[in-house]
Amino acid sequence: MSFDPxxxxxxxxxxxxxxxxDCTYCITRLARGALKSHDVTSIEKRFRCxxxxxxxxIRVTSQDSASYGLDAGTSLIELMRTMDSxxxxxxxxxxMMNPDTAEPIFDELLDIMEGSHFYRFLxxxxxxxxxxxxxxMNRRYTAGDWMELVERARRRIPEITISTDVITGFPGECEExxxxxxxxxxxxxxxxxxxxxxxxxPGTEAHGMKDRIxxxxxxxxxxxxxxIHEKISGERNQKYVGLAxxxxxxxxxxxxxxxxxxxxxxxxxxxxxxxxxLGTWVDVEITAASGVYLKGIRIQ
Numbered sequence: 001m002s003f004d005p006x007x008x009x010x011x012x013x014x015x016x017x018x019x020x021x022d023c024t025y026c027i028t029r030l031a032r033g034a035l036k037s038h039d040v041t042s043i044e045k046r047f048r049c050x051x052x053x054x055x056x057x058i059r060v061t062s063q064d065s066a067s068y069g070l071d072a073g074t075s076l077i078e079l080m081r082t083m084d085s086x087x088x089x090x091x092x093x094x095x096m097m098n099p100d101t102a103e104p105i106f107d108e109l110l111d112i113m114e115g116s117h118f119y120r121f122l123x124x125x126x127x128x129x130x131x132x133x134x135x136x137m138n139r140r141y142t143a144g145d146w147m148e149l150v151e152r153a154r155r156r157i158p159e160i161t162i163s164t165d166v167i168t169g170f171p172g173e174c175e176e177x178x179x180x181x182x183x184x185x186x187x188x189x190x191x192x193x194x195x196x197x198x199x200x201x202p203g204t205e206a207h208g209m210k211d212r213i214x215x216x217x218x219x220x221x222x223x224x225x226x227x228i229h230e231k232i233s234g235e236r237n238q239k240y241v242g243l244a245x246x247x248x249x250x251x252x253x254x255x256x257x258x259x260x261x262x263x264x265x266x267x268x269x270x271x272x273x274x275x276x277x278l279g280t281w282v283d284v285e286i287t288a289a290s291g292v293y294l295k296g297i298r299i300q
Contacts, residue, residue: 009250009279010057011050015043015079019063020070021098024138024205025170025198028063035064037072040079047083051090056248056279057261058083058092066097066105077108084117089281091248093265096123096165099149100140106149110156120157121265123192124149125165129184130177133170136209143184150188161265163192166225169218170198171209178221185228191236191266193229195222233291240266240286240294247284247296249276259293260284267293275300 016037019029050058060083062068068076076097083092094113102109102124113120128134129143153160166181185193197218200207247260247268256272260282268284276282276298284296 011055066101129181237289
């Protein structure tokens with residue numbers, strides 16, 4: 001696995017290609033094939049080199065991070081323990097993982113996230129709050145399974161940032177199915193929501209499905225979910241206002257600002273000043289919030 005890490009503070013470490021799933025709508029699975037995990041030695045070499053070049057945020061990427069190693073007699077947990085053994089004030093962000101592959105390692109995963117080297121961040125796709133639609137998608141979990149993982153994570157790590165994905169307008173999605181998705185999101189209150197309108201891809205099983213949803217309906221449902229999530233994320237972020245925390249300053253922003261990340265992977269926008277050094281941790285007080293980011297001032 002060749003690479004050029006470059007001088008950036010944010011580094012990317014791909015750990016596998018393909019996945020163990022067979023979702024009826026997914027063209028990526030057809031393009032990339034079955035799961036193929038990279039060997040630990042090459043991953044650790046890339047990881048170590050990124051740290052030596054000054055990277056402070058390492059993003060572990062994969063189609064499904066939790067499936068890492070299932071084809072090679074190892075696991076994501078073992079890989080994360082190897083990464084965790086490297087000292088430094090960097091942070092590791094784990095990539096998306098499917099509920100069915102995350103569940104068997106979930107408690108150990110939360111143990112690792114409580115350590116000093118990992119962001120408290122979990123990207124766990126829902127796709128639909130309707131078990132009927134999840135079955136048509138060939139997702140290997142129920143909406144209840146997903147909810148149980150989210151609630152377990154929040155009980156263990158109350159400040160964890162939850163990111164999820166949903167698809168609107170999947171063939172056969174009736175109003176009741178859509179309302180099941182709304183209810184699931186309102187109960188779970190994810191911090192980040194990625195909404196996709198179903199798009200038929202030739203070669204996938206879903207391409208031949210009947211009961212297509214009109215684009216106007218799919219668009220309307222997407223807009224409704226956007227409004228619901230803006231309210232949820234705004235209210236969740238508002239709880240940070242007035243709190244003191246630490247932020248890892250990573251990038252220059254607009255209008256003499258810098259952006260950083262808290263340990264919960266929340267974006268914090270700060271006014272730049274001569275003492276602000278990219279790649280360092282600073283003490284901040286959160287002064288305002290939107291649904292997308294927090295605003296803060298540096299505590300001298």
